[in-house]
Amino acid sequence: MRIGLILAEALGGLRRNISMVISVVLVTFVSLTFVGAAILMQGQIGVMRGYWAERAQVAVYMCSEVSESETCIDGAASEEQVAAVRAQLEGEALAPLISSITFDTKEETYAKLVDQLGAEQASVLTPDQAFEVFFVTMKDPGQSQVLAEAFSGQAGVEQVTDQLQYLDPLFSALTVATYIAVGIAVLMLIAATLLIGTTIRLSAYARRKEIGIMRLVGASNRFIQTPFVLEGVFAAFLGSALASAAVVAGMHFGVEGYLRGRVPFITTWVTMQDAVLVVPVLIGIGVVLAALSAGFAIRRWLRT
Numbered sequence: 001m002r003i004g005l006i007l008a009e010a011l012g013g014l015r016r017n018i019s020m021v022i023s024v025v026l027v028t029f030v031s032l033t034f035v036g037a038a039i040l041m042q043g044q045i046g047v048m049r050g051y052w053a054e055r056a057q058v059a060v061y062m063c064s065e066v067s068e069s070e071t072c073i074d075g076a077a078s079e080e081q082v083a084a085v086r087a088q089l090e091g092e093a094l095a096p097l098i099s100s101i102t103f104d105t106k107e108e109t110y111a112k113l114v115d116q117l118g119a120e121q122a123s124v125l126t127p128d129q130a131f132e133v134f135f136v137t138m139k140d141p142g143q144s145q146v147l148a149e150a151f152s153g154q155a156g157v158e159q160v161t162d163q164l165q166y167l168d169p170l171f172s173a174l175t176v177a178t179y180i181a182v183g184i185a186v187l188m189l190i191a192a193t194l195l196i197g198t199t200i201r202l203s204a205y206a207r208r209k210e211i212g213i214m215r216l217v218g219a220s221n222r223f224i225q226t227p228f229v230l231e232g233v234f235a236a237f238l239g240s241a242l243a244s245a246a247v248v249a250g251m252h253f254g255v256e257g258y259l260r261g262r263v264p265f266i267t268t269w270v271t272m273q274d275a276v277l278v279v280p281v282l283i284g285i286g287v288v289l290a291a292l293s294a295g296f297a298i299r300r301w302l303r304t
Contacts, residue, residue, distance in 0.1 A: 016206055020199040021235045027195055028239025028290075029246070031188030032282045036247035038181040039278050043270045045174050048167075051268040053141040056164035057102075060085060060134040060147065062156055064106075066125070069158045081156025082132060089134060094150060097143055102135040109133055131158070189289060192239070196232045196290050197297035204228060204301045211302075225298045232294030233287055240286030244279040251275035 062082055063072035088094060089101055104112070110130040138144050144162040151157045204211065214224055251272055260269055 017199055017203050017231075020195070020202065021231075024192060024195050024199055024232070024235040024290075025239040025242065027188060027192040028236050028286050029242040031185050031192055032240055032243035032286055033246045034181050034185035034188060035285065036243060036275075036278050036282050037250070038178050038185060039281065040247065040251070040270050040274060041174060041178045041181065043274055045171055045178070047268050047270060048266060049171060052164060052167055056141060056162065056167075057135045057137050058144045058147045059161050059163065060089075060136065060151055061158045061161070062132040062134075063158045064131045065129045067158045071153060071155050072158055074155070077132060077156035085134060085151065085154070085157060088150065089136065094147070097139055097146060099137040099139045101137075104131075104133045104135065106130040106132055189285075192236070193289055193293045196236065196293040199235070200228045200232055200294045200297040201301050203231060204298055221299075221302065224302065225295065228298040229291055229294045232290040232297075236286040236290030237283065240283040243286070244282050247278055247282070248272070248275050 062077035062085070063069065063075065065076045067076075086101075086103070089098060107127050107130070109132065110125065110127040113125070113130065136147060138147075141164055144164070148160045148162070151160050211224055251270070251274075255269055256272065259266075
């Protein structure tokens with residue numbers, strides 16, 4: 001098989017259908033950019049979830065003087081109730097599940113309120129009205145519900161909260177955004193695949209006389225089909241390369257250059273290395289889809 005002749009035929013076909021080729025490049029570029037963004041977004045969700053899962057704590061709030069829970073009908077938790085909770089946390093049943101325990105007294109809790117809200121806002125409470133809190137770090141954050149069940153309804157305990165649950169709405173919103181990006185990308189990839197097939201059929205029709213001559217001189221179907229497949233692959237490769245460049249540029253200028261310094265509550269981000277790893281995935285998707293679509297289109301046309 002003469003490589004030079006095949007490449008010349010493929011380039012000739014690209015020149016003849018330049019407008020369709022540009023359309024294929026643009027559609028592939030847009031669709032794979034969405035794919036790359038979705039991959040990185042899902043990676044960001046995983047990074048954030050892993051970071052906060054290691055640091056999120058389960059807070060066991062003891063009753064205070066202002067508590068209204070049914071378990072706090074006797075007012076603030078007594079020293080015996082606080083000691084009972086500590087003993088339960090350090091007992092044989094829960095201790096194997098716990099990594100560390102921190103206890104904040106009323107004064108320490110009030111000081112934190114002053115730091116977070118300011119002295120004026122925190123002045124609605126007195127130090128005696130603040131909570132005593134056990135902050136528990138679980139070895140496996142997924143087992144935080146065990147603590148909630150262990151202290152549910154226990155006298156002196158107002159509530160048990162898992163700090164990770166406050167981030168669940170954020171993770172859910174980002175996941176929905178990822179699904180939307182994937183959905184748009186799938187639709188665009190379908191459009192790109194159909195457009196590649198249409199381009200190849202038009203190119204084959206424009207060269208029908210040449211194909212007829214090649215058949216008469218005994219050229220194999222593989223020899224005839226290869227230039228058309230290369231046309232589709234080349235156009236898709238250009239679109240994939242542009243999408244890869246867009247993803248890398250978005251990471252460099254958008255995430256590292258802009259968002260990283262302006263979204264302080266997100267302390268961990270996907271990195272440029274993650275974006276670079278996405279590049280071969282995008283190129284692979286584009287080239288494989290183009291090869292399959294172009295190969296199917298030309299084989300079907302040759303049978304007619």
